[in-house]
Amino acid sequence: MSECVLCGRTFSPKLSLARLVSLTKIKRxxxxxxxxxxxxxITYANACWGCGRKQSGRTLCKDCRRWQQKGYELLENKACYVYDEPHMKKYFACYKFTGDYQLGTVFQTDMRQQLEWYxxxxxxxxxxxxxxxxxxKRGFNQVCGLLPQVKLNSYLRHRQKMGRKKQSHKNRQERLQVPQPFSYVGPMDLKQQNILLLDDIYTTGSTLYHASALLHEHNSGKIKSVTLAR
Structure with a gap:
């Protein structure tokens, strides 16, 4: 018997042959x-091509049109799941805010599949x-916990190390008005290398676009992004 970390319900995982040989299913x-x-x-056919928001069709959403108007090259973010629903919000509350590292294993396969093309x-x-x-406090980067066997580059640092108001505690307007939060610690010349940015949640897009702007300043090539949720 197992106990669900989200609802506390006890359940018996089915021990099929596929389950016995599939590490992914055991983690789930x-x-x-x-x-x-x-x-x-979120499926490719029903998502905004600029940010991955679930919608009807592949048209560009209002938020992405605003980023375009500001002069940004869209990140064409790909997301696996909708964030604004109770189960995903409870998942992130357990994974990020109570620091349950093991929950990172739940979506490792989904995230890895999104990376294959890149x-x-x-x-x-x-x-x-x-x-x-x-x-x-937490002891880990939540994105690294989703991709433990993938080489990830840490070229960005938060300028404010302590006392920073977290994104989850800000309203939409506050998130959009945040000045550049990152400093750059990677190679001074990225030599037109194409870059995939990785984050856990895409909300307004401001975090990813700040990161993108800093990488472009150091001669990056194309920049796209992947997130677990949108």
Whole structure:
């Protein structure tokens, strides 16, 4: 018997042959089938091509049109699941805010599948950082926990190390008005290397676009992004 970390319900994982040979399925037993069915998947055909927001069709959403108007090259973010639903919000509350590192295993396969196209083409993977205070309390970067066997580059640092107001505590307007939060610690010349930015959640896009702007300043090539949720 297992106990679901989201709802506390006890359940018996099915021990089929596929389950016995599939590490992914064993990891997903941290969450009961009822809760896992509550996660809302995003498909390519029904997502904004600029940010990955779930919608009807591939048209550009209002938020992405605003980024274009500001002169940004869209990141064409790909996301696996919808963030704004109870099961995913509870997942992140357990994973990030109570620091349950094991929950990172639940979506490792989903995230890895999103990277395959970029890995085959030798894109450089750059992770969005957490600030020093958060890292000391939690003990891990949540994005790294989703991709433990993938080489991720830490070319960005938070300028404000302690006392920073977290993104989750800001409203939409506050997030959009945040000045550049990062400093750059990677190679001074990226030599037109194509870069894939990795984060856990895409909300307004401001974090990813700040990161993108800094990388472009150091002669990057194309920049796209992948997140677990949108």
């Amino acid at each position: 037993s941290l969450i009961c089938p009822q809760c896992f069915a509550g996660f809302e998947k 890995l085959k083409r030798k894109w450089l993977l750059v992770v969005i950082p957490v600030d020093e205070e958060t890292y000391q």
